[in-house]
Amino acid sequence: MRRRQFIQKTSLATAAMSFSHISIGKKKEKLGVALVGLGGYSTGQLAPSLQMTEHCYLAGIVTGTPEKAVSWQEKYDIPDENVYNYDNFESIANNADIDVVYVVLPNSMHTEFAIKAAEAGKHVWCEKPMAKTVKECEEIIAACKKNKVKLSIGYRMQHEPNTQQLRAFVKNQKYGDLRMLEAVAGFTMNSTGIWRLNKEMGGGAMYDMGVYPINAVRYLSGLEPLSVMAYESKRRPEMFAEVDETMNYILEFPGGLMANCATSFGMNMGRLTVTCGRGNFRLEPFQSYRGIKGYTSDGIQFSDQVKSQQAVQMDDDALAIIDGRAVMVPGEEGLRDIKVVEAAFKSAEEGKRISIH
Numbered sequence: 001m002r003r004r005q006f007i008q009k010t011s012l013a014t015a016a017m018s019f020s021h022i023s024i025g026k027k028k029e030k031l032g033v034a035l036v037g038l039g040g041y042s043t044g045q046l047a048p049s050l051q052m053t054e055h056c057y058l059a060g061i062v063t064g065t066p067e068k069a070v071s072w073q074e075k076y077d078i079p080d081e082n083v084y085n086y087d088n089f090e091s092i093a094n095n096a097d098i099d100v101v102y103v104v105l106p107n108s109m110h111t112e113f114a115i116k117a118a119e120a121g122k123h124v125w126c127e128k129p130m131a132k133t134v135k136e137c138e139e140i141i142a143a144c145k146k147n148k149v150k151l152s153i154g155y156r157m158q159h160e161p162n163t164q165q166l167r168a169f170v171k172n173q174k175y176g177d178l179r180m181l182e183a184v185a186g187f188t189m190n191s192t193g194i195w196r197l198n199k200e201m202g203g204g205a206m207y208d209m210g211v212y213p214i215n216a217v218r219y220l221s222g223l224e225p226l227s228v229m230a231y232e233s234k235r236r237p238e239m240f241a242e243v244d245e246t247m248n249y250i251l252e253f254p255g256g257l258m259a260n261c262a263t264s265f266g267m268n269m270g271r272l273t274v275t276c277g278r279g280n281f282r283l284e285p286f287q288s289y290r291g292i293k294g295y296t297s298d299g300i301q302f303s304d305q306v307k308s309q310q311a312v313q314m315d316d317d318a319l320a321i322i323d324g325r326a327v328m329v330p331g332e333e334g335l336r337d338i339k340v341v342e343a344a345f346k347s348a349e350e351g352k353r354i355s356i357h
Contacts, residue, residue, distance in 0.1 A: 028099065030055055030057055030318075031055065031056040031057075031099040031100050031123075031321060032082075032097045032098045032100070033050060033056050033098070033101075033125075033314070033318075034062060034084070034101050035058065035060075035061050035062065035104055036062040036089075036101055036103050036104060036105060036113050036117070037062070037105040037109075038068045038104075039104065041127065046104060046310055046314075049310035049311040050311070050314065052307050054315055055315045056314055056317075058078070059097045060078060061073075061082070061083055062089055062092075063083075069083050081095065082097055089113070089116055089120075090116060090119075090120060092117075093120035093122075100124070100318070101120070101124055102125040103117065106203075107129055107201065107202025108132055108200060109201075110127070110129075110130065110131050110132075110136070110202075111131045111132075111136040114126050114144075115139060115140060118140075118143040118144045118149050119147055122149060123321055124149060124152070125151075125152050125314070125317060126140065126151065126154065126331075128154050128211050128337075131334070132207070134335060134338050134342060137331065137338050141335065150320065150321050150327055151331040152320070152328070152331075153330070153333055154329075155333065155334075156312075157212070157215070157286070157309075158215075158329050160309050162292045162293070162302060162303065162304055163286070165294060165302060165304070166272070166274060166281060166283060167220060169276075169296075170220055170274065175278045175280065175281060176277025176278035177277045178220075178221060178276055179257070179275045179276055180257070180258055180260075180274075180275040181216075181258070181260070181273070182260045182273040182275075183213030183217050183273075184269045184270065184271050185209045185213055185263050186246070186262070186264030186265065186266070186267055186268065187264075187265065187268050188268055189266075196208055196243070196265070197243055198242060198243070199242040204244040205247060205265040206244050207341065210247055210249075210261075210263035210341060210344070211338075212263070213263060215333070216272050216286065216287075217253075217259040218336065220272075220274060221253055223253045223254055223257065224254075225253050226356060227251070227353050227354060227355050228250065228343045228344050228354055229249065229354075230249035230344040230347040231247070232247050233246045236266065240265070244348075246264040246266050246267070247264070247344065248261070249347070249348075270284065270285035270287050271283070271284045272286035279296065280296070281294065281295065282295055289309060289310075291305070292305070339356055339357075340356060
């Protein structure tokens with residue numbers, strides 16, 4: 001099917017829908033989710049996880065590639081009227097099957113489609129990082145508030161049970177008061193010609209992986225960083241001509257608490273360590289899709305593995321919508337992380353510590 005035929009077909013199917021399908025006042029038991037962008041994460045993680053969820057299901061897709069639309073429809077039994085492209089996306093407002101739009105696009109496209117989803121009256125799940133700039137994050141938050149829809153950022157680790165165990169250790173001071181944090185996340189990227197190497201599209205290690213350490217030290221400490229000192233390095237400058245390959249950054253929190261963080265597209269690493277007054281504990285790996293393992297200084301090991309981190313995340317967020325309560329990771333979480341990212345880039349460029357406001 002050629003692109004023009006695809007657009008016409010999906011536009012006509014959407015236009016044919018009737019509002020009579022909407023059950024006013026009836027509480028849904030399962031929410032319909034439309035994935036916007038059918039790249040690797042949607043294909044390999046989100047779509048399979050939506051087959052395991054209890055409170056939401058894969059109801060629709062948005063793609064600019066007709067061939068993908070056909071194969072996804074066949075695989076997941078998605079009806080024609082729930083298939084959209086980027087030109088007719090706004091008409092999703094008329095589709096009562098779809099309650100949530102999950103934005104899984106390159107970082108530079110998050111703001112546009114999160115706002116369009118909110119304006120269509122759909123709840124918004126936005127993959128991390130929330131956006132490229134603080135201003136864009138604020139625009140997404142404002143659009144969701146204006147249209148009275150919920151906004152959640154895809155920080156799956158906050159929903160993950162081993163991560164929650166670390167948070168419990170900090171909260172109940174099992175190992176004493178918090179003294180220092182360390183968080184590193186990265187992988188060796190060898191592919192070229194993809195959006196992660198493109199500055200305008202929001203590529204680079206700090207946006208893609210750096211938000212994991214930032215979010216982790218923030219949710220463990222329960223504090224917001226006061227300043228950051230960052231250092232950028234490149235082992236392969238020809239490949240990373242536009243974006244950062246490796247970033248080391250130190251965050252200073254109130255009370256003198258420090259967090260040593262690093263992220264990279266040049267090395268495999270994933271560790272979250274908490275040092276307290278009477279011992280320490282860590283997750284290693286701490287942000288992988290599976291195999292999260294915990295260790296404590298007194299010999300305790302734990303590894304509570306779930307069927308799918310993404311399924312747990314999406315079920316949690318769906319239940320929050322169904323029950324009318326606050327989501328676990330609202331837009332403000334994504335905004336606060338991007339404040340740190342912006343300050344880190346400025347610090348690396350200017351070679352000095354930057355205050356975070």
